[in-house]
Amino acid sequence: MKVHLTVDEAAEYMNTTIRFVRRLIAERRIPFHKIGRHVRLKVQDVDAFIDAGRVEAFDATAVHRYVRRAS
Template identity: 85%
Template sequence: MKCHFTVQEAAEYMNTTVRFVRRLIAERRIPFHHIGRHVRLKRSDVDAFIDAGRVAAITRATFWGTA
């Protein structure tokens, strides 16, 4: 299992575009590492970014405001 992703690999892992990943990096919304001129993203940081965007499922009780 890979520990670090390239931008392309991160985009494939998140099922999104390279442009979106580069925007996340430019806006400093996801941690990254510079290795020379290369950019690498830790798999755990990518997973944390995905988990941070998680929205809990709605239940009937929360929808209708009953407990």
């Protein structure tokens, strides 16, 4: 497997648009490497970004507590 991805490859890997990946880079929300005028992203950094956005599912008791708090 590749170690570094282009912006196009990163967008395909994350199943998102190229524009979104470029915005992540512009906002410095994901680490990247500049090689001349080319931008490369490490697969590990892309995976870390995806994992950082993970939201755990509720269990049944947590759902009841959450619903009670909302009302």
